Amino acid sequence: xxxxxxxxxxxxxxxxxxxxxxxxxxxxxxxxxxxxxxxxxxxxxxxxxxxxxxxxxxxxxxxxxxxxxxxxxxxxxxxxxxxxxxxxxxxxxxxxxxxxxxxxxxxxxxxxxxxxxxxxxxxxxxxxxxxxxxxxxxxxxxxxxxxxxxxxxxxxxxxxxxxxxxxxxxxxxxxxxxxxxxxxxxxxxxxxxxxxxxxxxxxxxxxxxxxxxxxxxxxxxxxxxxxxxxxxxxxxxxxxxxxxxxxxxxxxxxxxxxxxxxxxxxxxxxxxxxxxxxxxxxxxxxxxxxxxxxxxxxxxxxxxxxxxxxxxxxxxx
Amino acid sequence: xxxxxxxxxxxxxxxxxxxxxxxxxxxxxxxxxxxxxxxxxxxxxxxxxxxxxxxxxxxxxxxxxxxxxxxxxxxxxxxxxxxxxxxxxxxxxxxxxxxxxxxxxxxxxxxxxxxxxxxxxxxxxxxxxxxxxxxxxxxxxxxxxxxxxxxxxxxxxxxxxxxxxxxxxxxxxxxxxxxxxxxxxxxxxxxxxxxxxxxxxxxxxxxxxxxxxxxxxxxxxxxxxxxxxxxxxxxxxxxxxxxxxxxxxxxxxxx
Numbered sequence: 001x002x003x004x005x006x007x008x009x010x011x012x013x014x015x016x017x018x019x020x021x022x023x024x025x026x027x028x029x030x031x032x033x034x035x036x037x038x039x040x041x042x043x044x045x046x047x048x049x050x051x052x053x054x055x056x057x058x059x060x061x062x063x064x065x066x067x068x069x070x071x072x073x074x075x076x077x078x079x080x081x082x083x084x085x086x087x088x089x090x091x092x093x094x095x096x097x098x099x100x101x102x103x104x105x106x107x108x109x110x111x112x113x114x115x116x117x118x119x120x121x122x123x124x125x126x127x128x129x130x131x132x133x134x135x136x137x138x139x140x141x142x143x144x145x146x147x148x149x150x151x152x153x154x155x156x157x158x159x160x161x162x163x164x165x166x167x168x169x170x171x172x173x174x175x176x177x178x179x180x181x182x183x184x185x186x187x188x189x190x191x192x193x194x195x196x197x198x199x200x201x202x203x204x205x206x207x208x209x210x211x212x213x214x215x216x217x218x219x220x221x222x223x224x225x226x227x228x229x230x231x232x233x234x235x236x237x238x239x240x241x242x243x244x245x246x247x248x249x250x251x252x253x254x255x256x257x258x259x260x261x262x263x264x265x266x267x268x269x270x271x272x273x274x275x276x277x278x279x280x281x282x283x284x285x286x287x288x289x290x291x292x293x294x295x296x297x298x299x300x301x302x303x304x305x306x307x308x309x310x311x312x313x314x315x316x317x
Numbered sequence: 318x319x320x321x322x323x324x325x326x327x328x329x330x331x332x333x334x335x336x337x338x339x340x341x342x343x344x345x346x347x348x349x350x351x352x353x354x355x356x357x358x359x360x361x362x363x364x365x366x367x368x369x370x371x372x373x374x375x376x377x378x379x380x381x382x383x384x385x386x387x388x389x390x391x392x393x394x395x396x397x398x399x400x401x402x403x404x405x406x407x408x409x410x411x412x413x414x415x416x417x418x419x420x421x422x423x424x425x426x427x428x429x430x431x432x433x434x435x436x437x438x439x440x441x442x443x444x445x446x447x448x449x450x451x452x453x454x455x456x457x458x459x460x461x462x463x464x465x466x467x468x469x470x471x472x473x474x475x476x477x478x479x480x481x482x483x484x485x486x487x488x489x490x491x492x493x494x495x496x497x498x499x500x501x502x503x504x505x506x507x508x509x510x511x512x513x514x515x516x517x518x519x520x521x522x523x524x525x526x527x528x529x530x531x532x533x534x535x536x537x538x539x540x541x542x543x544x545x546x547x548x549x550x551x552x553x554x555x556x557x558x559x560x561x562x563x564x565x566x567x568x569x570x571x572x
Contacts, residue, residue, distance in 0.1 A: 017567050061399045063565045085405040095396025098327075100334040109330075112323040113404040113411065141334075157400070 088163030148179035324414025341376035385465030460545035
């Protein structure tokens with residue numbers, strides 16, 4: 001079976017910043033990454049990990065210090081002109097839009113910069129505004145928009161030329177939960193249309209919900225690249241059964257079952273670590289037959305993986 | 318051409334939506350009043366034509382530096398510069414398109430000052446050398462646009478573009494002979510005026526208002542054209558290098 005074509009290829013990428021009168025900062029340190037066509041790939045890491053630096057290099061805005069990167073076979077440094085029509089960018093945030101122009105004016109301008117034929121620009125802008133839920137605000141100045149509305153307009157701009165590879169850099173930062181959920185729904189729709197999406201985020205829910213694979217990055221280095229589900233195995237090989245309301249006698253019986261590695265107390269009950277999926281049904285049967293109904297299974301969450309691999313550094317960058 | 322047209326249209330939108338970008342159209346008539354009254358009070362009403370030329374140059378310089386020269390800086394403030402660099406249409410063509418609107422703005426400023434002076438202040442000015450006057454005016458507008466493009470390039474490297482442009486105006490007015498005739502400047506300063514196209518331009522425009530022949534008009538026109546070409550050449554030579562430097566240093570989007 002032939003390998004899936006690569007949308008994004010990164011080979012030994014290094015990026016060093018040399019601020020004036022300050023020590024050099026190694027933002028990327030030999031990064032290697034492959035993203036398949038049609039994949040939604042998450043870049044997960046704390047602030048200062050190198051996510052934005054990597055995205056900026058891949059979108060031809062920043063030059064690497066050494067190494068190579070390609071978008072759909074085109075080198076981002078030597079063939080940047082071929083890369084730019086293929087990509088859409090959503091850096092997000094409060095800036096990046098002409099605030100005294102309307103949403104429609106912004107979008108039509110960017111459509112013209114992406115070489116859309118003149119006759120199509122107005123229709124394309126109108127269709128995108130409709131799609132991101134801004135049709136009613138099309139002729140309102142962007143300076144009056146909420147954060148969520150600006151993010152949606154950013155997304156519309158990223159889609160204006162039908163990008164084959166879409167880069168999203170923390171697109172839901174600062175959004176309220178409902179707006180963020182709606183935004184993720186939009187991303188899912190775009191994904192279903194076949195676009196490749198690279199999503200830089202430190203939102204675990206976003207990464208788990210949207211991404212086929214997630215790359216953990218910290219201090220400019222790749223720590224792991226796996227599916228969100230598989231990443232759990234990096235911190236624990238166990239399947240977990242969480243139970244509330246189990247008495248001592250029941251827990252002793254469960255502890256004696258094959259495959260039960262350990263039972264630890266948790267905030268709201270007990271967590272039973274089971275070595276191997278094949279042993280879980282027996283454990284569940286014993287618990288349920290004892291009359292306990294508050295039971296669920298889980299794997300380590302992405303947040304647990306994140307904290308386990310990157311470490312709990314509090315507010316430290 | 319796509320980038321040029323897009324940039325040109327965008328800048329016209331900015332003129333409509335940022336009325337403060339058209340401030341010179343408010344101040345030019347005021348300066349015209351000031352200079353005209355000073356000359357009339359000094360008994361030199363015969364030089365009233367000069368009082369209309371100076372506000373035109375001041376307006377033009379303002380448009381060139383604070384609109385044109387700040388084009389890239391405003392892209393930085395708006396956070397749009399990285400999107401612009403990453404767009405398929407060339408960054409240079411968009412910037413040139415935006416800055417070329419200064420031609421229009423300058424022409425409007427000139428027309429406004431002329432109409433105001435003639436019909437409000439009743440300044441009676443005769444253009445004795447209309448061809449030289451027209452040629453000087455057109456070349457001046459072009460030279461100011463290319464100078465603006467050169468300035469916009471320099472401001473990419475500098476994070477203090479605001480400070481520079483605020484402080485550069487009056488030295489340029491002096492070296493350009495806009496407020497004070499160059500002949501009155503210290504001798505050691507006069508050679509510096511030769512590389513400021515405004516000095517050649519102001520000499521020609523004032524000369525066009527005087528009866529009698531204009532000495533060396535062809536040479537002066539050539540100097541304006543030459544300095545315009547030099548500014549354009551420097552701007553285009555630097556643009557790709559400066560952009561590459563900004564992308565390399567990571568300072569492209571820094572405000």
